[in-house]
Amino acid sequence: MNDGRNAGEMRASQRRTTRAARGAWIARRVGALAAVLLGLLLAAPQAAQAQAADNELAARRAAKPLFEEGRTLMDQGDFRAAADKLQQAQDTFPAVGTLLNLGVCRRELGETIAAWEAFREAAELAERTKDERVDYARERMRELRPMLFLLVVEVPEEVRSDDLEVTHKGESIPPERWGQPFPVEFGDNLVRATRPGYEPFSTEVALAGRGKETTVSIPALSEASAEPEPVASAVDLSASGERDGGGMPSGRKIALTSAALGVVGLTVGTIFGVRAGSQYDQAEDICSIDGVAMCEDFERDESQALRDDARGSATIATVSMSLGVVAAAAGAVLWFMNPGDGASSTESAHFAPLLAPGTAGLSVRVGF
Numbered sequence: 171m172n173d174g175r176n177a178g179e180m181r182a183s184q185r186r187t188t189r190a191a192r193g194a195w196i197a198r199r200v201g202a203l204a205a206v207l208l209g210l211l212l213a214a215p216q217a218a219q220a221q222a223a224d225n226e227l228a229a230r231r232a233a234k235p236l237f238e239e240g241r242t243l244m245d246q247g248d249f250r251a252a253a254d255k256l257q258q259a260q261d262t263f264p265a266v267g268t269l270l271n272l273g274v275c276r277r278e279l280g281e282t283i284a285a286w287e288a289f290r291e292a293a294e295l296a297e298r299t300k301d302e303r304v305d306y307a308r309e310r311m312r313e314l315r316p317m318l319f320l321l322v323v324e325v326p327e328e329v330r331s332d333d334l335e336v337t338h339k340g341e342s343i344p345p346e347r348w349g350q351p352f353p354v355e356f357g358d359n360l361v362r363a364t365r366p367g368y369e370p371f372s373t374e375v376a377l378a379g380r381g382k383e384t385t386v387s388i389p390a391l392s393e394a395s396a397e398p399e400p401v402a403s404a405v406d407l408s409a410s411g412e413r414d415g416g417g418m419p420s421g422r423k424i425a426l427t428s429a430a431l432g433v434v435g436l437t438v439g440t441i442f443g444v445r446a447g448s449q450y451d452q453a454e455d456i457c458s459i460d461g462v463a464m465c466e467d468f469e470r471d472e473s474q475a476l477r478d479d480a481r482g483s484a485t486i487a488t489v490s491m492s493l494g495v496v497a498a499a500a501g502a503v504l505w506f507m508n509p510g511d512g513a514s515s516t517e518s519a520h521f522a523p524l525l526a527p528g529t530a531g532l533s534v535r536v537g538f
Contacts, residue, residue: 226263233263240271249275266296266303273310282317283353289314290352316381318353323361324387325349334365336388351383363388422504429501435494443487446480 240255253275260268273288293307323336325348336343338354338361359375368391378384 229263233259233265233268236262237265237268237271240268240275244271244275249278253279264295266292266299266301266307269295270303270307270310273307277310277314282314283355286311286314286318286353314353319356319377319380320351320383321354321359321361321375321377322351322383322385323348324385325363326387329388329390331365334363334391337362337364361386361388363391365391367394368392369394425501425504427501428497428504432494432496432498432501435490435492435497437494439487439489439491439494441487442483442490446483446487 236255236259240252240259243249243252243255253272256268256272256275259265260272269288269292273285273292276282276285276288289307289310293304293311295301296304296307321338323338323343325334325336325345330345330348336348339359354377356377359377360372361375362370362372364370371389371391373386375384375386
């Protein structure tokens, strides 16, 4: 009797030891994966900033020879070719000096409106970057003023709204240009204001003369008359989900989707990790840990089946949590690499999991 009791106590002690070991194994695995995820999340902003700095440096280097070639062509008096090179340099890397030289070329070619716009952009960029050449750019604008027809579109505060669009000859006038003079060609100058649910406003502008400003004020728009009962096509259109612009950039939508998949992977991994531990415990309740003492054949088979199930659950837990970490980290990197202000970017990031026995990692390939 005592021998049987002692053997039972030994088996119970072994089961408790095994449960504790399995629990510690799961805790270590979850903790390690959580630490990897936290490290990747903390490193993502710094990685995105470093990538942006590298891109800026590469663009600056690419623009420099184009700018120098444009300056050489200016010295030779070939302002048309110089303007083309300087425009390429500006498209590659915006710079105050490039815009000022481009304005000079446009002025020499008789393109006064384009010259004004180049000097205006130079003045705005210089002001944003605290460049001392802001006064020089504004002086060049003043010199061109007597040769230009200037239009000012005023939009009173009570008329402004996020969905109000103001256009000149079909071209949108951004809100930051409302109330600011801009040069226009002599002739037809149609100004139009539209807003969903309101009657549009439009007017043909009679220009005052060269060097003078002509001001147009946008009035409060009248609400549109009641629409007839909607037909099926109208319902289909509203349900199409199309947008006319704005909203969250697609890169950030992908980032959120990736992060959500990461959370799902971590959740599934945790569930199967706990399940694996439970299945190991059930196997130990049936038979001793070494499968030798006090086990009938059918009990040994049942215990082995539970162990096999536990190994499968542990594998699923490891893979799910590893992929969860990869997806969550990819979401974080994509979020920081895709600005939310609508700026376009040619950057791309490709992620691939690195899985091996006892190892989980992330392979990242960035292109721009």
